[in-house]
Structure formats: structure tokens, C-alpha cells
Amino acid sequence: YDEPWRWDFDLDWKSVIDIDSEGYHVPIGHPGLFDLCGSSYKDEVLESGIGRSYGSFKDRKAKTPLVKNYIESLPESNYLPASHRHLWIYWGLFPGIVITLFPDMIEVYQVYPTGYQKSVMAGSCYALPDARPEMETARQYNREINMDVGDEDVQLVKWAAEGQRSSAFEEVLLSDLELGICAFQNRLREIIPVVSLDRAPETGSLKAVNQKMIKKRNLISAA
Ligand SMILES: [Fe+2]
Numbered sequence: 001y002d003e004p005w006r007w008d009f010d011l012d013w014k015s016v017i018d019i020d021s022e023g024y025h026v027p028i029g030h031p032g033l034f035d036l037c038g039s040s041y042k043d044e045v046l047e048s049g050i051g052r053s054y055g056s057f058k059d060r061k062a063k064t065p066l067v068k069n070y071i072e073s074l075p076e077s078n079y080l081p082a083s084h085r086h087l088w089i090y091w092g093l094f095p096g097i098v099i100t101l102f103p104d105m106i107e108v109y110q111v112y113p114t115g116y117q118k119s120v121m122a123g124s125c126y127a128l129p130d131a132r133p134e135m136e137t138a139r140q141y142n143r144e145i146n147m148d149v150g151d152e153d154v155q156l157v158k159w160a161a162e163g164q165r166s167s168a169f170e171e172v173l174l175s176d177l178e179l180g181i182c183a184f185q186n187r188l189r190e191i192i193p194v195v196s197l198d199r200a201p202e203t204g205s206l207k208a209v210n211q212k213m214i215k216k217r218n219l220i221s222a223a
Pocket residue numbers: 019020025029030153
């Protein structure tokens with residue numbers, strides 16, 4: 001459904017995923033999405049390590065015309081359980097894949113590195129054949145809401161990049177609300193321990209340093 005989309009960032013892919021892994025910026029950063037879900041929007045990290053964020057617009061009185069139009073035009077989908085007919089659910093799979101389930105379609109996207117301080121977020125939407133004109137209308141409103149969310153995230157990512165590159169930036173202090181970021185970074189440190197070093201290893205030595213760190217960790221845990 002719709003054309004595949006792509007955003008290019010002048011930023012490390014991990015930083016893009018960090019911003020994408022927490023939802024406390026939704027009330028300020030995404031006025032449309034917040035109008036849709038309000039305070040029902042929640043982030044969770046499941047035991048399996050999979051991240052889940054979701055928000056409901058059941059009985060919600062939207063204020064903005066776009067969100068109002070989406071809610072009003074969306075027809076019922078009988079194949080969905082009643083509990084999922086008003087939910088937007090985002091599943092985050094390590095390291096950088098997100099599957100979003102809307103009542104009217106699904107979206108799959110991934111974030112991947114393309115070079116030093118370069119990354120891409122790209123995805124596509126899929127929908128079941130549905131001849132109802134109101135479903136087509138709802139899907140178009142959905143895309144508009146989500147394109148706004150995307151543009152807003154691009155801006156947030158740029159601001160974060162400027163902050164991280166400024167001389168005032170020392171290190172990250174995570175709040176309890178950033179459990180998604182914490183889970184993502186912990187997993188990275190587990191698999192690629194070299195990312196936990198304060199300074200990058202000398203050029204050409206990254207793989208060897210990483211293997212050495214894995215070996216040392218295995219020795220400690222075996223002892
Ligand atoms: Fe966002």
C-alpha cells in the first residue's frame with residue numbers, strides 16, 4: 001500500500017533507534033499521534049527483549065481535523081478482535097526492525113547503518129484488499145498522520161545529533177521512562193562489547209578488540 005518510504009540521517013544508526021525506542025516524546029514531539037492516543041500511549045519491554053508500544057483511540061474525542069477524520073472514516077474490520085479495532089501497536093525487534101499494526105494496515109520499517117554517522121530508516125505499508133471507499137479514506141488519513149510523525153522524528157533526530165556533537169555533551173543519563181533504549185543498549189553491549197568503550201579502538205583493530213573482550217567476559221562468567 002502506498003510507495004515505500006526512506007529517510008537518510010547524518011547520524012549513527014544507534015542514535016536513530018534510541019529516539020525511536022522511547023515514547024515519552026510523543027505528547028510534545030508528535031501532536032497528531034498524541035491527539036489520537038492521548039495518555040493511553042505506553043512503552044513496554046517484554047521478557048523476550050521485544051519492545052512493544054501501543055496507544056488506543058477507543059472513545060477518544062480528537063481535536064485536530066486530520067485525526068478526527070481518521071477516526072470517523074475508519075470502518076470496522078471484522079477479522080480483528082474487538083480489543084484491537086482501535087489500537088496502534090508498534091513491535092520493536094532487535095536490532096532495528098519495527099512492525100506496526102494499525103486496524104487498517106500494517107507498516108514494516110528498519111533502521112540500518114550506511115557508513116560512519118550515516119544511517120537510513122526505510123519502510124513500506126501493506127494492506128488487505130478492501131473495496132470500501134471509507135477504508136481507502138481512513139488509510140490515506142493514516143498515512144498523513146504517520147508522515148507527520150516521521151517528519152517530526154527527523155527533526156528530533158537532528159536536534160539530538162546537534163546535542164550529542166556539542167562540546168557540552170558528556171554522557172547519557174537515562175530516566176526510568178527510557179527502558180526501551182536501555183534494553184537496546186544492553187543487548188548491543190552483550191553482543192558487541194566493544195561499543196561499551198569510551199573511545200573507538202584504533203583503525204583496523206575493532207574486530208580483534210571486540211573478540212578479546214568477549215573472550216575475557218566468557219572467562220569471567222566461567223570462573
Ligand atoms: Fe517519535
